[in-house]
Amino acid sequence: MFENFKARAETSGNTEVKRFETTAQALGFIEEFLAKEEIKEEVGSYAVWAKSPILEAFDNNAMAEKFPGLHFEVTRELAKGAKIGITQLKWGLAETGSMAQDSTDVEQRLASALSWIHVAILPTTKIIADIPAFMTKMHPKDIKFITLITGASKTADIERVLAIGVHGPERLVIVCVDDLELEGVAS
Amino acid sequence: MKQDMSASIKKALENQNLAGILDRWNYPAMRAKAFEGIDFEELRGKIASIKGDAAGRLDELADTFKKNAEANGIKVFRANSAEAARQYIADLCKEKGVKKIVKSKSMATEEIGLNHFLDEFGIKSDETDLGEWICQLAHQTPSHMVMPALHLTKEEISDLFAKETQQPLDNDIQKLVKVARGAIREKFFEADMGISGANIAIAETGTIVTCTNEGNARLSTSLPKIHLALVGLEKLVPNYTDAAPILAALPRNATSQLITSYVQFISAPTKNDDGSMKEVHIVLMDNNRTKMAADPKFKEALQCIRCAACLNVCPVYRLVTGHVFGDIYTGGIGTILTAWFNELKSAEDIQALCIGCDKCNQVCPGKIDISGLILELRHRAANKEGLPFIYKSSLQVINNRKVFHTMLRAASVLQKPFVKDGFIRHLPMFLSGLSEFRSLPSIAPKPFRDIFKTIKQPKCEEKAVFFAGCAIDFVYPKTGEAIVKILNKAGIEVLFPEEQSCCGIPHWASGSFDMAAEAAEHNIAPLLEGDPTYVVVSCGSCTTALKKEWTKILKEQNKEALIPQAQKVAERTYMFTELVDKLIKEKRLTPKEGLELHTLTYHDSCHAKRQVGIYKEPREALSATGFEIKEMTECDTCCGMGGSYTVKQPEISMQMLKQKMKHIEETGAEFVTAECPGCLLQIAGGLDKIGSKIKAVHPAELMVDKFQ
Ligand code: SF4
Ligand code: SF4
Numbered sequence: 064m065f066e067n068f069k070a071r072a073e074t075s076g077n078t079e080v081k082r083f084e085t086t087a088q089a090l091g092f093i094e095e096f097l098a099k100e101e102i103k104e105e106v107g108s109y110a111v112w113a114k115s116p117i118l119e120a121f122d123n124n125a126m127a128e129k130f131p132g133l134h135f136e137v138t139r140e141l142a143k144g145a146k147i148g149i150t151q152l153k154w155g156l157a158e159t160g161s162m163a164q165d166s167t168d169v170e171q172r173l174a175s176a177l178s179w180i181h182v183a184i185l186p187t188t189k190i191i192a193d194i195p196a197f198m199t200k201m202h203p204k205d206i207k208f209i210t211l212i213t214g215a216s217k218t219a220d221i222e223r224v225l226a227i228g229v230h231g232p233e234r235l236v237i238v239c240v241d242d243l244e245l246e247g248v249a250s
Numbered sequence: 251m252k253q254d255m256s257a258s259i260k261k262a263l264e265n266q267n268l269a270g271i272l273d274r275w276n277y278p279a280m281r282a283k284a285f286e287g288i289d290f291e292e293l294r295g296k297i298a299s300i301k302g303d304a305a306g307r308l309d310e311l312a313d314t315f316k317k318n319a320e321a322n323g324i325k326v327f328r329a330n331s332a333e334a335a336r337q338y339i340a341d342l343c344k345e346k347g348v349k350k351i352v353k354s355k356s357m358a359t360e361e362i363g364l365n366h367f368l369d370e371f372g373i374k375s376d377e378t379d380l381g382e383w384i385c386q387l388a389h390q391t392p393s394h395m396v397m398p399a400l401h402l403t404k405e406e407i408s409d410l411f412a413k414e415t416q417q418p419l420d421n422d423i424q425k426l427v428k429v430a431r432g433a434i435r436e437k438f439f440e441a442d443m444g445i446s447g448a449n450i451a452i453a454e455t456g457t458i459v460t461c462t463n464e465g466n467a468r469l470s471t472s473l474p475k476i477h478l479a480l481v482g483l484e485k486l487v488p489n490y491t492d493a494a495p496i497l498a499a500l501p502r503n504a505t506s507q508l509i510t511s512y513v514q515f516i517s518a519p520t521k522n523d524d525g526s527m528k529e530v531h532i533v534l535m536d537n538n539r540t541k542m543a544a545d546p547k548f549k550e551a552l553q554c555i556r557c558a559a560c561l562n563v564c565p566v567y568r569l570v571t572g573h574v575f576g577d578i579y580t581g582g583i584g585t586i587l588t589a590w591f592n593e594l595k596s597a598e599d600i601q602a603l604c605i606g607c608d609k610c611n612q613v614c615p616g617k618i619d620i621s622g623l624i625l626e627l628r629h630r631a632a633n634k635e636g637l638p639f640i641y642k643s644s645l646q647v648i649n650n651r652k653v654f655h656t657m658l659r660a661a662s663v664l665q666k667p668f669v670k671d672g673f674i675r676h677l678p679m680f681l682s683g684l685s686e687f688r689s690l691p692s693i694a695p696k697p698f699r700d701i702f703k704t705i706k707q708p709k710c711e712e713k714a715v716f717f718a719g720c721a722i723d724f725v726y727p728k729t730g731e732a733i734v735k736i737l738n739k740a741g742i743e744v745l746f747p748e749e750q751s752c753c754g755i756p757h758w759a760s761g762s763f764d765m766a767a768e769a770a771e772h773n774i775a776p777l778l779e780g781d782p783t784y785v786v787v788s789c790g791s792c793t794t795a796l797k798k799e800w801t802k803i804l805k806e807q808n809k810e811a812l813i814p815q816a817q818k819v820a821e822r823t824y825m826f827t828e829l830v831d832k833l834i835k836e837k838r839l840t841p842k843e844g845l846e847l848h849t850l851t852y853h854d855s856c857h858a859k860r861q862v863g864i865y866k867e868p869r870e871a872l873s874a875t876g877f878e879i880k881e882m883t884e885c886d887t888c889c890g891m892g893g894s895y896t897v898k899q900p901e902i903s904m905q906m907l908k909q910k911m912k913h914i915e916e917t918g919a920e921f922v923t924a925e926c927p928g929c930l931l932q933i934a935g936g937l938d939k940i941g942s943k944i945k946a947v948h949p950a951e952l953m954v955d956k957f958q
Contacts, residue, residue, distance in 0.1 A: 076511070138523050139439065139473065159509040166514070169472060169523050176468045194494050194509075203455040203490060207322070207518035213509050216465040218427060220381035220397055222404055223275050226427040229380055230434065231465025231511070 064157050064190045065239065071160030075214030077227045078160070078235040082187060086120045089240045093182065094126070096236070097147065100180065103132040106144035111137045113174040115151030117184055117243060137170040139177075148178030148232070152185045152212070154200055155239075158193035161213040162237070165206055175212065181232040183212070186243035255574070255599045262570040263901055268393060268401045269568045277562045278884075280506035281613070288498065290615075296495040298553050298617035304486050305543045305552035311453040311486040312534050319456025322518035324530045326456075332362035332591075335480060335535045339364065339445075342531060343373050346476060348442040352434075354460070354467035355379035356447030357395060357556060358480045358535060360578045361591050364445075375445070376437045378466040380430055387414055393572040395558040395580055396504045401571050434466075444470030445478050449500065449555070450493045451485040451534070457517040458485075458532065459493055461500060461510040468512055475522055478531040483539040484552040496555055499615035503557035538590045547626050551586050553616030560610035560620055565888050566603050569905045575603050582610040582620040589627055601627045603899065605892035605906075606759055608860035628761030651751035651772065655697070655724075688907060688935030691725050698727035702746045705734055710743035714784040714829075715777050719792040720752050721927030729788055729927070732954035733826055737786065739957045740838040744786075747776035753795035755857075756893050758803065767807035770800040774815045785819055788826040788950060790858030790926040791893070796823040797862050825858060827868035827925055827949050834874050840958045845876035850952070851919040852879055853910070853933065854886035855926035868925055868949055875956035877921070882913040889924075891932035907936045914944060922946050 069080040083089040102110045110133045112118070118135065127133050134141050142148060150171050152162040162183055166172050175181045191197060194211075201209050216231030227233050304311055316326040329335035342348070351368065353359065353375055365375045365386070377383045381398035385391065387410040392398030399407070404421045411429050412419045419429060438444075446467050448458035458479050460467045471477045487493060501507040519530045542548050561567045561581035572580025577600065579587035585600045601624050610620040698718055714737055722730050734744045754769025777785050777796075787793045800816040824832070833839040850872060858864045865886070869879055890896060890906025910933065914922050922937075922944055924930050934946035 071508070075508075143435075143439065161509055161513075167520050169520060172468060172472045173523065176465055176472065194497055195491070198491055198494060203452065203457040203515050203517040207516075208520050209515040210468070211509065211513040213511050216463070216511055218380050218464045219505065220379070220384065220399055220464075221402075221407055221423045221426060223271050223397065223400065224404075224423045226424050229427055229431055229464035229466070230378065230438075230469055 064192075065187055067157040068155050068160055068190045071157065072214070072237055073160070075160045076217050076225075076235075077215040077233060078237065080237045080239060082239040082241070084241045086117060086240055086242055089117075089184070089238050089243075090121055092238065093149070094129070096182065097130050097133060100146055102130050102147060105132065107146060108132055109134060109141055109145040110147035110149065111141050111145045111174045111178065112149040113137050113151075113170040114168065115149070115184060117151055117240070137174045139173060142173035142177040145174070145178040147180045147182055148174035148176075149182040149184065150175045152183050153189065154197055155185050155190035156193055156197055156211070157190055159213055161211045163197055163201055164210040164212060165201070166208040166210045167206060172208075172210070176231050178232055179228070180234045180236060181212075181215075182236045182238060184238045184240060184243070187239040187241045189244065190239075258574045259570055259899070259901055262574045263905055265401070266569070267403055268571045271400055272562060272568050275562075277506065281503065281559070281562075284502040284506040284508060288502075293495055293499055294615045294617045297499060297555065297615050300487055300492045300495065301484075301553035301555070301616055302550070304488060305484065305549050308483045308486060308540055308543050308552075311488060312483055314453040314488075315451055315456055315486060315534065317456075318454065319517070319532060322456050324456060324519060324532055326532045326534060329533050329535045329537070332535070332537045335362050335533050335537070336364060336367045338533055339478060339480075340368060340371055340373075342476075342478065343368065343371065343443065346442065346529075348476065349373060350437070350441045351375040351443045351445055352378050352437050352441040352470045352474060353382070353445045354447070354462060354470045355382050355398075356445065356480055357579065358447050358482050359445060360392065361482075361537065362480075362535070364480070376434070376441075378434050378437065378470055379462070380427065380464060383430060383434065384410060387411070391573065391578060393580065394561060395556055395572070395584070397558075401573065438469045438473045441470070441474040443476040443478060444472075444474040445480065446471055448479050448481045448485050450487055450496055451481050451532075452488075452490050452493060453486055454489045455517050457490070457515050459497075460514045460516070461497070461512070463505070463507075463511045465512055467514065471514065471516065475526065476529045476531070477516075478533065479516075480533045480535060482535050482537070484554065500555050500557050503559040503613065503615050542590050548586070548590065548623060550616075550618050551583065551590075551623055553618055554583050554587075554614075555616055557615060559613040559615070563609045563613055565607060565609065565890075565906055565909075566605055566902055569902055570603065576600060582624060583618070586620070586623050586627065601631070603902070605856075605888055605890070605895045605899075605902075607856035607888035607892070609856075609887065612860060625759070625761060629763055630761070632761040651749070655751075688904075688932060689938040690935055691931050693724055694727050696727065698723045698730040699746065699748055701727050701731060702734070705731065707734065707738055707743050710738075710741050712742045713745055713780055713782040714742045714786045715745045715747060715780070715782040717750055717753070717773075717777060717785055717787045717792060717796065718746070719787070719789045719927065721931065722788055725931070726927050726948060729948040729950050732948070732950035733786065733788055735954055736830065736839070736950065736957060740833045742784070745780050745782060747779050749773075749776035753792040754799070754803070755791045755795050758795070758799060759893050763803055763806055766799070767803045767809055770795070770804055770816060771809065771812060774800070774812060774819055777819050778815065782822065784829060785823045786826055786829055787823060788925065788948065789928070790825065790855035790862070790864070791928060793823060793825040793864070794857040794861040796820060825862065825864050825867075825925060827871045828864050830953065831867035831871040831874075834871060841875045841956055842958050845956060848877050848921065849880050849917075849919040850877040850921040850923060851882045851914055851917040852885060853882070853889060853914070853922060853924040853929055855924055855929050856886070856888050856892075858925055859886045872923070872949060872952065875953045877952065880917040880919045882917045884909075884913055889929045889932045891928045893928060896932065903932075907932055911936050911940065911942070915942060919944060921952060923949050923952060925949055
């Protein structure tokens with residue numbers, strides 16, 4: 064399932080898929096990534112991290128201190144000035160390389176839609192087959208706002224030439240974590 | 251046809267930008283790849299049944315949707331007319347003090363001319379979909395339903411952006427896109443309202459689904475404090491899971507993607523980042539949709555999911571774009587929707603642009619008989635206003651066998667001064683438009699019906715009636731002779747009932763269903779004379795008439811009594827190569843040993859390929875008789891003949907022929923063939939005019955000496 068998901072996601076437009084066995088390793092990668100992308104307290108260089116289960120696994124304040132410019136609250140203005148937006152996704156869809164987001168909380172949308180780079184954390188165990196499978200997991204009668212995200216923002220509106228990063232992220236980095244959300248896995 | 255229509259066709263044909271872009275896209279191949287591993291027929295069966303069922307109960311579903319969405323906190327307004335929808339939106343803007351609006355792509359707002367309307371109240375609406383924004387800057391309407399600005403070049407777009415952002419820009423597409431991002435981004439933050447459309451509206455949960463690639467719908471539904479969605483009633487489906495097949499077909503067909511970057515399911519208002527509650531309004535708009543649903547023929551058009559595949563494959567659309575072929579809703583389906591939804595422009599001129607090639611029907615995920623519905627529009631227009639006098643009288647003449655045949659015989663004499671090598675290259679004065687881009691074949695000195703009497707045939711048990719059609723009889727009698735010769739070799743004796751006349755396709759294609767039924771009536775009894783095993787036809791269009799249309803049209807015209815006979819004809823009808831292929835496989839025809847090999851390219855006539863599904867058989871029969879088939883690009887794209895189309899739309903017909911000749915020439919084959927005298931006439935005339943070495947010959951004449 065993971066291999067199919069990775070293959071599809073990586074052909075969906077400026078998308079990389081990483082996989083880590085442990086949350087600690089994944090966090091290590093994210094820290095490196097923040098450093099590499101030179102996150103700082105400056106408009107255009109922020110990173111915003113929307114509420115996610117993974118935030119309970121580490122000391123957020125310590126990380127914020129280490130990376131000035133990293134914010135754990137997401138407002139329109141911060142998201143607008145963000146280079147990186149980090150969110151955690153609910154499900155991965157192998158057939159299309161998509162991820163399903165519970166978008167009820169506007170933070171999730173702001174962080175994943177306004178930043179230049181969207182870092183999407185996905186529990187590896189939550190990769191399922193396709194849209195019909197997703198429909199058995201997330202239902203609009205329980206969730207006010209759901210989004211399926213596949214690849215980076217793109218257009219072919221000018222001469223049918225593909226261009227990436229129109230109104231949304233121009234890069235999508237998917238971080239699959241094997242030991243995340245292990246309990247309660249229904250699939 | 252109105253003068254301005256003809257002028258806009260000429261203008262569009264001069265600018266082949268969109269055609270070039272669609273050609274480079276190579277849509278058919280990309281689409282096929284996107285559908286790999288998916289049974290398209292099964293998928294579209296599902297969609298057609300879901301949407302067809304929904305179209306049958308729009309009112310009920312709209313009520314359910316409203317009830318469920320309102321229970322979730324969304325305000326739902328049911329607008330019967332475009333006017334009511336506009337007024338609701340304007341009033342809402344006034345009440346909430348809305349001055350600035352960002353819009354993500356919505357055809358429905360185009361349909362009601364919303365931007366212009368709001369403008370009069372001092373409310374500024376900015377399009378945020380890149381293509382729509384470009385159209386807005388250029389003060390133009392979309393030319394394509396999915397990619398609205400496809401008719402503009404990057405140079406033109408760069409000029410528009412430079413003017414808007416007041417900076418010099420180069421023509422790099424990647425950079426232009428970033429310029430647009432920068433220019434539009436601020437507007438999302440400033441807007442008081444975001445307006446979107448919806449691709450699907452789910453009644454069960456009161457949910458709207460939006461599909462976008464750019465991400466503008468995400469921003470326009472999330473950043474402004476009010477979100478308004480304008481949704482046509484045809485977007486309704488009963489259940490959540492009904493969205494799955496639509497989501498599978500829409501992106502694959504629209505942009506040859508497996509899924510669009512963002513698919514949103516919005517079912518309730520959510521909080522803004524300052525803790526306030528967003529307001530969500532949904533306007534469910536009718537604007538003649540329930541009237542359409544009540545029409546037994548046009549109800550089917552509500553199964554459309556607006557994927558625009560029918561545009562991408564349409565040979566006419568590709569040449570003239572949606573600015574000519576359609577109005578807001580474009581191409582084949584646009585012609586139909588325009589007729590029902592558009593208050594501004596009648597579709598009567600637009601419907602005349604469809605050549606009836608059926609390419610659209612094949613790719614339609616809603617399983618809509620698009621070309622059939624356009625024909626129905628034509629039929630209704632012809633009923634209401636009558637056909638132009640000259641045209642009507644010529645159709646009547648065709649139906650009067652004696653008069654028509656006498657005229658053709660007379661023409662054979664009259665044309666003499668213009669004929670050379672069997673072609674008419676120039677015609678005097680007012681007729682000259684007809685021979686400008688292709689030579690016309692001359693009327694044969696002796697029609698097949700006269701020649702037939704002189705042919706000596708062996709007496710055989712098995713009989714086949716030959717239905718020649720007008721062209722073989724009077725223009726290509728040699729084809730008829732070849733057919734008799736070949737069938738005799740299989741031990742089949744050919745009968746030629748003299749009473750036969752035109753098959754009725756020209757009447758049918760011009761919407762004169764009554765005259766088409768008369769044509770069927772004339773022919774049925776003669777074709778069954780002598781109780782033949784086969785009725786052999788050497789033309790794809792006539793084959794369609796005999797195999798399919800006669801029974802339909804007789805029913806339509808309440809001539810049920812004739813249907814059993816018509817069915818008998820249909821069951822016995824074979825297109826010539828279809829029969830040859832069968833006879834070869836039954837070993838009743840055996841190709842000679844050591845045949846010299848020749849190369850050939852096969853043009854599929856629209857009717858043969860898509861109406862009666864015959865395309866393998868001719869290739870197999872020709873291959874068996876020593877022809878190596880070199881397939882041309884788009885072998886099944888219309889040659890531009892389309893019966894009388896070439897007379898009514900000569901410029902478009904000529905462009906289509908030019909494309910066809912380019913594809914034929916590229917193969918370098920010795921021969922081109924097509925089992926339709928109309929296509930052959932068009933192609934042979936075009937090749938003659940450019941002095942090509944490739945010869946256009948009917949399959950029967952190619953195969954005549956190839957059997958033992
Ligand atoms: S039948 Fe042919 S010409 Fe007519 S709309 Fe369909 S594709 Fe276009
Ligand atoms: S008519 Fe069919 S092919 Fe054309 S846009 Fe609608 S669904 Fe697509």
